[in-house]
Amino acid sequence: MMNAAYIHIPFCEHICHYCDFNKVFLKGQPVDEYLEYLDKEIELTLRNTESQKFNTIFIGGGTPTALNEKQLDKLLKTINNYLPAAKDYEYTFEANPGDLSYEKLSLLHDAGVNRLSLGVQTFNDELLKRIGRVHRAKDVFQSVDAAKKAGFENISIDLIYSLPGQTIDDFKETLSTSFTLDIQHYSGYSLIIEPKTVFYNLMRKGKLPTPGEDVEAAMYELLMEEMDKRGYQQYEISNFAKQGYESKHNLTYWNNEWYYGFGAGAHGYVNGYRTSNHGPLKKYMEPIKSGDLPILDKHKTTIKEQMEEEMFLGLRKINGVSISHFKEKFNDDPLRLFGDEIQAHMNNHLLKVDGDEIKLTRKGCLLGNEVFQSFIK
Amino acid sequence: MNREERLKRQARIRNFSIIAHIDHGKSTLADRILEKTNALTSREMKDQLLDSMDLERERGITIKLNSVQLKYKATDGEIYTFHLIDTPGHVDFTYEVSRSLAACEGAILVVDAAQGIEAQTLANVYLALDNDLEILPIINKIDLPSADPERVRNEIEEVIGLDASEAVLTSAKAGIGIEDILEQVVEKVPAPTGDPDAPLKALIFDSLYDAYRGVVAYIRVVEGTVKVGDKVRMMATGKEFEVTEVGVFTPKSTPLDELSVGDVGFLTAAIKNVGDTRVGDTITNAKNGATEPLPGYRKLNPMVYCGLYPIDSAKFNDLREALEKLELNDSALQFEPETSQALGFGFRCGFLGLLHMEIIQERIEREFKIDLITTAPSVIYDVVMTDGTEMKVDNPSDMPDAQKIDRVEEPYVKATMMAPNDYVGAIMELCQQKRGNFIDMQYMDETRVNITYEIPLSEIVYDFFDQLKSNTKGYASFDYELIGYRPSKLVKMDILLNAEKVDALSFIVHRDFAYERGKVIVEKLKELIPRQQFEVPIQAAVGQKIIARSTIKAMRKNVLAKCYGGDISRKRKLLEKQKEGKKRMKQVGSVEVPQEAFMAVLKMDDTNTKK
Numbered sequence: 001m002m003n004a005a006y007i008h009i010p011f012c013e014h015i016c017h018y019c020d021f022n023k024v025f026l027k028g029q030p031v032d033e034y035l036e037y038l039d040k041e042i043e044l045t046l047r048n049t050e051s052q053k054f055n056t057i058f059i060g061g062g063t064p065t066a067l068n069e070k071q072l073d074k075l076l077k078t079i080n081n082y083l084p085a086a087k088d089y090e091y092t093f094e095a096n097p098g099d100l101s102y103e104k105l106s107l108l109h110d111a112g113v114n115r116l117s118l119g120v121q122t123f124n125d126e127l128l129k130r131i132g133r134v135h136r137a138k139d140v141f142q143s144v145d146a147a148k149k150a151g152f153e154n155i156s157i158d159l160i161y162s163l164p165g166q167t168i169d170d171f172k173e174t175l176s177t178s179f180t181l182d183i184q185h186y187s188g189y190s191l192i193i194e195p196k197t198v199f200y201n202l203m204r205k206g207k208l209p210t211p212g213e214d215v216e217a218a219m220y221e222l223l224m225e226e227m228d229k230r231g232y233q234q235y236e237i238s239n240f241a242k243q244g245y246e247s248k249h250n251l252t253y254w255n256n257e258w259y260y261g262f263g264a265g266a267h268g269y270v271n272g273y274r275t276s277n278h279g280p281l282k283k284y285m286e287p288i289k290s291g292d293l294p295i296l297d298k299h300k301t302t303i304k305e306q307m308e309e310e311m312f313l314g315l316r317k318i319n320g321v322s323i324s325h326f327k328e329k330f331n332d333d334p335l336r337l338f339g340d341e342i343q344a345h346m347n348n349h350l351l352k353v354d355g356d357e358i359k360l361t362r363k364g365c366l367l368g369n370e371v372f373q374s375f376i377k
Numbered sequence: 378m379n380r381e382e383r384l385k386r387q388a389r390i391r392n393f394s395i396i397a398h399i400d401h402g403k404s405t406l407a408d409r410i411l412e413k414t415n416a417l418t419s420r421e422m423k424d425q426l427l428d429s430m431d432l433e434r435e436r437g438i439t440i441k442l443n444s445v446q447l448k449y450k451a452t453d454g455e456i457y458t459f460h461l462i463d464t465p466g467h468v469d470f471t472y473e474v475s476r477s478l479a480a481c482e483g484a485i486l487v488v489d490a491a492q493g494i495e496a497q498t499l500a501n502v503y504l505a506l507d508n509d510l511e512i513l514p515i516i517n518k519i520d521l522p523s524a525d526p527e528r529v530r531n532e533i534e535e536v537i538g539l540d541a542s543e544a545v546l547t548s549a550k551a552g553i554g555i556e557d558i559l560e561q562v563v564e565k566v567p568a569p570t571g572d573p574d575a576p577l578k579a580l581i582f583d584s585l586y587d588a589y590r591g592v593v594a595y596i597r598v599v600e601g602t603v604k605v606g607d608k609v610r611m612m613a614t615g616k617e618f619e620v621t622e623v624g625v626f627t628p629k630s631t632p633l634d635e636l637s638v639g640d641v642g643f644l645t646a647a648i649k650n651v652g653d654t655r656v657g658d659t660i661t662n663a664k665n666g667a668t669e670p671l672p673g674y675r676k677l678n679p680m681v682y683c684g685l686y687p688i689d690s691a692k693f694n695d696l697r698e699a700l701e702k703l704e705l706n707d708s709a710l711q712f713e714p715e716t717s718q719a720l721g722f723g724f725r726c727g728f729l730g731l732l733h734m735e736i737i738q739e740r741i742e743r744e745f746k747i748d749l750i751t752t753a754p755s756v757i758y759d760v761v762m763t764d765g766t767e768m769k770v771d772n773p774s775d776m777p778d779a780q781k782i783d784r785v786e787e788p789y790v791k792a793t794m795m796a797p798n799d800y801v802g803a804i805m806e807l808c809q810q811k812r813g814n815f816i817d818m819q820y821m822d823e824t825r826v827n828i829t830y831e832i833p834l835s836e837i838v839y840d841f842f843d844q845l846k847s848n849t850k851g852y853a854s855f856d857y858e859l860i861g862y863r864p865s866k867l868v869k870m871d872i873l874l875n876a877e878k879v880d881a882l883s884f885i886v887h888r889d890f891a892y893e894r895g896k897v898i899v900e901k902l903k904e905l906i907p908r909q910q911f912e913v914p915i916q917a918a919v920g921q922k923i924i925a926r927s928t929i930k931a932m933r934k935n936v937l938a939k940c941y942g943g944d945i946s947r948k949r950k951l952l953e954k955q956k957e958g959k960k961r962m963k964q965v966g967s968v969e970v971p972q973e974a975f976m977a978v979l980k981m982d983d984t985n986t987k988k
Contacts, residue, residue: 006942006943008942021942060942188938189938189939190934190938190939192937192939213908213932213933213934214930214933216933216934217933217934218933220934220938237936237937237938238938238939253943253945259943261942261943266942266943267942267943267944267945267946268943269943269945274945274946276944276946299946305949308949309945309949312948312949312952313945313948348910350910365936366933366934366935366936367910367932367934367935367936368935368936368937369935369936369937369951369952369955370910370932370935372937372952373952373953373955373956373959374956376949376952376953376956
């Protein structure tokens with residue numbers, strides 16, 4: 001069993017046009033206070049549990065690296081206090097190219113952070129501007145250099161494709177530029193227009209020229225091909241890594257295992273309970289003041305839901321769902337439980353059963369939702 | 378009550394309706410009258426009180442009729458009993474309007490001080506004149522900046538031929554002139570004539586079904602008196618019942634001992650089926666009843682048919698129950714089971730018009746929570762076969778092979794449109810497009826024109842009214858009446874999805890328009906049907922001949938390639954939503970087709986006009 005924790009830092013110096021995560025403008029926010037309460041939340045949550053070591057810790061946002069050095073130091077201390085690292089742990093910080101000084105990087109590295117995930121999105125400066133990012137392509141090179149210098153040996157970048165105005169050639173160039181970075185891991189996401197974003201409003205006014213389904217599919221195929229050529233193995237719908245550098249943290253999600261979620265708006269899944277924290281800072285901090293957990297919603301998953309989730313999360317992995325693992329976990333056979341669905345998708349060449357593994361075909365990767373939704377009954 | 382008292386009371390009864398073109402302020406005026414007669418405390422006052430169905434409020438139209446009893450103390454010091462009877466405002470319901478007018482002695486004719494007389498105003502005035510009503514014209518919305526009451530007064534006199542010299546200038550919205558109107562009602566609307574001791578004659582002008590009381594018949598007593606316990610007979614159906622309750626609406630339902638000549642109220646008699654209380658029928662005593670019914674009764678025949686199918690085929694029986702319940706309240710609704718290869722089991726339903734159809738469809742989805750596929754509306758075609766036999770076709774997929782048909786006749790209507798003369802060109806163009814024959818054009822005054830066309834009903838039931846409105850910036854008004862059947866060169870157009878004929882998408886089209894419509898509909902379907910996991914060809918065919926084709930490309934990518942952190946619930950919700958979306962589609966062969974696609978034939982003209 002893995003021990004995993006996610007910590008949310010909801011502050012950003014700029015808000016990107018596509019982002020709908022829980023975040024606020026950094027300026028004027030009670031950041032120090034927030035870090036105090038975060039410390040308290042973690043302490044409260046773990047107070048009555050047996051002491052445990054953590055295999056993966058992931059600090060996401062927002063922009064965790066928007067914190068100043070003093071604040072970072074405070075956060076790192078909290079983590080070291082309550083979330084001791086297990087052997088072979090993975091400890092990731094999300095970061096923005098541009099706000100990574102060598103000093104900050106060293107601070108992180110010295111505190112045990114051993115993985116960086118950079119929000120690069122694209123190497124086309126025009127597109128970066130259009131999607132509301134403030135960093136530019138050259139900042140990425142500087143940040144990666146500095147990170148390597150500071151001792152980081154596991155660096156990941158996020159790329160987004162199907163951006164408004166983006167062409168296949170743009171994306172091709174972004175990919176080939178990115179390969180000069182010599183890093184270990186990639187996440188390639190397609191742009192999704194979510195409500196309450198700048199892009200959503202533009203779309204509703206008909207002013208967002210997205211490339212459309214055909215181009216999006218071509219970009220995804222290009223991504224998979226290029227990654228394969230460069231020796232990055234696809235291990236999940238959107239994730240690619242050099243051998244041994246798959247993200248342990250994200251795999252806990254897809255393996256449908258427990259993880260803690262700390263911080264405003266964070267989600268956790270522990271002992272069968274899915275929880276979500278209050279998002280707004282005030283609402284998050286208030287209960288902690290009086291010694292309560294800042295939980296907005298708590299749902300006990302039924303066995304049925306757990307089995308469904310095992311399927312639709314597990315199938316996101318290229319190795320798919322292990323039949324023997326499923327049997328061990330739920331004492332039931334997925335081929336019996338979901339026989340009709342699996343057969344139908346096999347007939348349509350979306351799924352295959354390969355020894356112990358039920359997994360998506362290449363076509364299935366492109367049409368994953370068609371498969372996933374059928375496991376929800 | 379004795380005869381004397383009844384007669385005395387009768388002399389102070391005034392029964393009237395308000396007639397108006399839609400939007401001329403009928404409902405607002407009704408509200409003001411209710412206020413002035415203190416029928417309601419202000420707490421009970423909701424805007425547009427007489428329109429009580431949710432759907433009516435939303436659409437701003439009256440579907441079910443209401444009547445209300447009001448007490449008014451006139452300036453002569455006497456207290457009068459008013460019955461205000463509401464009328465539906467849409468051409469689909471002309472017959473109901475005529476029956477509710479038959480329950481009155483007078484009508485307030487509301488004319489908009491800016492817009493003047495409209496097609497519906499005229500239609501309703503003629504109905505009122507047919508029923509010998511005293512008409513009190515009033516000119517409403519005089520507080521509008523564009524109001525021109527004197528022009529409208531002239532128009533009423535010249536166009537309708539009514540004396541408008543005493544027409545009250547009013548603003549129902551601002552509460553101006555309401556008392557003058559009420560005084561005119563007292564003065565000009567005749568008291569009901571009729572003998573309270575004669576055999577009962579009560580006109581049914583509407584009915585509704587109440588789960589506890591059975592059918593509630595809305596009646597106007599014309600002759601005689603009816604009391605609880607009386608045995609009564611419906612003269613058209615011959616059914617007999619014992620009266621369990623009589624009363625009036627104030628507007629709350631208020632039981633009384635009896636209803637006598639001139640009263641407008643309700644009657645219940647443990648009647649299970651609304652079909653037993655047909656609008657226009659006469660109620661009389663079971664023994665020694667009247668020999669002649671009141672004039673004007675006719676059975677309503679649907680003009681427009683369509684197929685209603687549950688998206689979830691397991692809900693067929695629920696749909697039957699829903700239709701049966703709605704039928705209790707709506708004797709004009711007809712339905713019988715039918716089967717479609719594409720859609721499975723459903724019902725062929727007949728409606729008075731397109732609005733009636735939309736209302737029923739919406740009520741089934743809203744009140745009974747059954748997601749429906751509605752096929753495109755069709756009229757009834759008369760088909761004469763080469764062997765001389767005749768058949769009626771109300772479902773395009775039932776149209777026989779072209780070789781076996783000698784000729785097809787379709788229903789025509791006389792359409793009357795009224796508009797400022799700037800729009801004459803636009804109207805005539807639209808009517809030509811809709812295969813209309815020009816009949817007449819008359820200037821009502823220097824700027825307003827009355828245009829008459831004969832147009833196939835099938836063209837009207839599509840989107841004629843919407844297009845008329847949009848082509849005339851909303852200025853044109855419209856009314857129509859059925860004038861009979863005429864031969865037309867009609868052919869059946871079949872639609873094939875993935876090389877399979879989808880019977881529910883077939884429609885009848887004039888031969889000269891077949892190519893163009895075929896092209897438009899395949900493009901429209903391509904827009905409306907989402908991509909599937911495989912490529913889907915769409916073809917339009919007349920007989921064996923493919924006349925248009927298009928292709929829905931295969932779905933290329935549908936996978937959530939985004940990291941939601943650990944928010945699994947959100948992923949689940951997204952997948953559930955996609956799955957739910959699919960449930961609202963109908964599996965036709967191997968293709969998932971959304972509801973809207975079955976109405977694509979109705980949307981064809983949007984594409985035309987956008988060219």
